[in-house]
Amino acid sequence: MSAVNWGDAPTWLAAVFAGGAALFAYQTIRSQREQIGEQRQFIAEQSATLELERAELRAAAEDRKWAQARQLRMHHHKAISRHIDGIAGEEDHWIVTILNTSDAPVHGIEVRFGTAYVAVEVYELAPSATHNLGAQLGDRLAAPVHLLGPGRAVRFKSQLWPASTLHNNRPSVTFTDDSGVRWTLDSYGKLEETPANGAS
Structure with missing residues (x-):
């Protein structure tokens, strides 16, 4: 070992x-x-x-x-002026109704026709009469409309044009929602935010 x-x-x-x-x-x-x-x-x-x-x-x-912006409604129609002799002419102006279906006010409501024309007349309107061209109008207002409360409506009227010019000057509405955002709604239903400088 x-x-x-x-x-x-x-x-x-x-x-x-x-x-x-x-x-x-x-x-x-x-x-x-x-x-x-x-x-x-x-x-x-x-x-x-x-x-x-x-x-x-x-x-x-x-x-x-x-x-809120999606709850602003714009109804627009071509309308005919009645002449002095009572005979109806051709469609020569726009009637635009703005209805605020939201639960908050909108501000600075302005309707333009084409790119350059503004409404010549603006009136308060009962919300139930938005589709009625012959509805009783309320007080006349200044444009742009400073404030449109919830459930309220206003009606704008354009100047008179020949039929061809009328078609080329379709209405659009510009407004500011209750949060301070500026919007534009055109006659085809396109809603878009408007830049701060006002360009679209």
Whole structure:
């Protein structure tokens, strides 16, 4: 039976401990990499969720912004002037009725005909008479109409034109909602926000 070489034992122990330390370091690094990967995935998922929430909030805010403007109604008709002898002529002017169906007032209501013409007459109107061209008109108002309350209506009348000019000067209404946003609604029902400088 040979004697144990104790001189080699510390070397073996050092090698075993070094191997164990290396294995532990490797396991620690691998665990940390897995944790970092999981954290990155979690952060990416959270970022995607936050972006979806932001998009939903933006969409809701945009809907709220447009909500009142979409409730302003414009009814427009070509009309015929009655001549002194009582004989009706051809269609020669526009009659435009604006009805505020929202629950808040709108401001600065102005009707334009074509690009250059404004209404020559503006009157208060009973909301129930918006489609009745012969309805009894209320007080005469100045244009633009400063304030139109909820459920209220006003009627605008254009100047007189020949039939061809009448068709080329279709009406549009510009107004400011209760939040201070300026809008334009044309005779085809297109609603758009009007830039602050007034250009469309």
